[in-house]
Amino acid sequence: xxxxxxxxxxxxxxxxxxxxxxxxxxxxxxxxxDYLKTAVAGVAGGGVAALGFPAIVKAQSDRTWNLKxxxxxxxxxxxxxxxxxxxxxxxxxxxxxxxxxxxxxxAEVLLGIGETFRGVGSGVADLAITSPxxxxxxxxxxxxxxxxPFFPFTNLEFYEYIYQFMGIKxxxxxxxxxxxxxxxxxxxxxxxxxxxxxxxxxxxADFQGMKVRAFGIWxxxxxxxxxxxxxxxxxxxxxxxxxxxxxxxxxGSPDAWAGMKMHEICKYFINPSIVxxxxxxxxxxxxxxxxxxxxxxxxxxxxxxxxxxDLAALTIPTDARGRKALADGGMExxxxxxxxxxxxxxWCWNRFVGLKGKDPHIDKVIEVYTEAKQLHxxxxxxxxxxx
Numbered sequence: 012x013x014x015x016x017x018x019x020x021x022x023x024x025x026x027x028x029x030x031x032x033x034x035x036x037x038x039x040x041x042x043x044x045d046y047l048k049t050a051v052a053g054v055a056g057g058g059v060a061a062l063g064f065p066a067i068v069k070a071q072s073d074r075t076w077n078l079k080x081x082x083x084x085x086x087x088x089x090x091x092x093x094x095x096x097x098x099x100x101x102x103x104x105x106x107x108x109x110x111x112x113x114x115x116x117x118a119e120v121l122l123g124i125g126e127t128f129r130g131v132g133s134g135v136a137d138l139a140i141t142s143p144x145x146x147x148x149x150x151x152x153x154x155x156x157x158x159x160p161f162f163p164f165t166n167l168e169f170y171e172y173i174y175q176f177m178g179i180k181x182x183x184x185x186x187x188x189x190x191x192x193x194x195x196x197x198x199x200x201x202x203x204x205x206x207x208x209x210x211x212x213x214x215x216a217d218f219q220g221m222k223v224r225a226f227g228i229w230x231x232x233x234x235x236x237x238x239x240x241x242x243x244x245x246x247x248x249x250x251x252x253x254x255x256x257x258x259x260x261x262x263g264s265p266d267a268w269a270g271m272k273m274h275e276i277c278k279y280f281i282n283p284s285i286v287x288x289x290x291x292x293x294x295x296x297x298x299x300x301x302x303x304x305x306x307x308x309x310x311x312x313x314x315x316x317x318x319x320x321d322l323a324a325l326t327i328p329t330d331a332r333g334r335k336a337l338a339d340g341g342m343e344x345x346x347x348x349x350x351x352x353x354x355x356x357x358w359c360w361n362r363f364v365g366l367k368g369k370d371p372h373i374d375k376v377i378e379v380y381t382e383a384k385q386l387h388x389x390x391x392x393x394x395x396x397x398x
Contacts, residue, residue: 124141363377
């Protein structure tokens with residue numbers, strides 16, 4: 012699929028799209044001649060239109076919206092998440108001129124990680140910063156919107172093209188809409204898949220007999236190599252390893268591992284990350300979003316998009332410091348050999364495309380990612396004219 016083609020997924024016309032012509036999808040163009048023809052009529056009719064302006068709009072403009080934000084990762088030692096969430100809350104307040112007041116709740120305060128999606132849909136929280144992988148049991152495509160191991164999501168602008176112009180944004184919102192949830196934006200979290208381990212890992216077969224925290228296709232690959240998968244919330248990984256519920260874990264970035272002081276109980280840091288950026292998200296209760304006037308809807312959409320940039324940027328210094336802190340704490344870096352990575356990448360991709368036919372949304376993601384994978388190869392390297 013290429014830019015300009017149909018995504019193949021029917022996209023509902025919601026209030027946001029009615030009030031907003033997003034640059035990616037708008038076909039409305041006004042040339043100079045048309046503008047000059049309509050300008051006079053607009054001036055003449057403006058006074059009449061203003062007299063008929065609905066009173067409800069003024070009531071909405073005077074209203075203050077107090078929203079509860081459940082962040083799945085603030086307050087647990089991940090500096091980039093804490094700082095980005097704070098900026099997100101402040102930006103919404105500033106851009107709305109105080110008409111939206113957001114209160115952030117740290118991890119597990121309002122809703123546990125597994126409860127977040129349904130909790131936002133039902134209104135326990137109005138907003139959440141979360142990960143789609145946590146609700147893959149409710150929306151099957153969510154796992155692959157989160158990550159496909161070894162998919163070349165190595166920079167922000169590449170995924171921005173996939174998301175904004177290849178149909179992923181529309182697919183995402185359609186899949187969530189049936190559950191009362193509005194997907195505001197994806198979020199470029201930092202690398203996921205660097206693992207901490209109590210044992211040295213030099214090849215994937217070394218996971219034989221180990222209890223590991225992992226998700227999705229990556230978990231399937233580790234099981235293929237003899238591991239047992241144990242699911243615990245990210246904030247409980249330290250205790251789970253300390254009490255031998257886990258032997259190894261994939262969860263977060265070096266910043267996250269350092270903030271959780273994993274060097275105290277794990278000697279080994281396994282590289283490279285099999286997901287250079289995992290895709291998280293900002294979601295909102297759809298009924299609350301629909302009730303808001305268009306300008307405040309745009310405040311939330313734009314703030315969420317900038318939040319994505321904030322987080323991606325903040326992970327650079329925090330992960331650099333995190334790696335140093337882990338090394339200073341005595342952790343040893345182990346690099347998986349290239350032949351092992353090639354073997355794992357091929358297995359994981361085949362597992363992904365082998366899901367075709369199970370779900371229409373998953374089929375569309377397979378189509379988009381297949382084309383995007385080729386696009387990445389054609390553009391990023393080697394940069395030469397095609398032959």
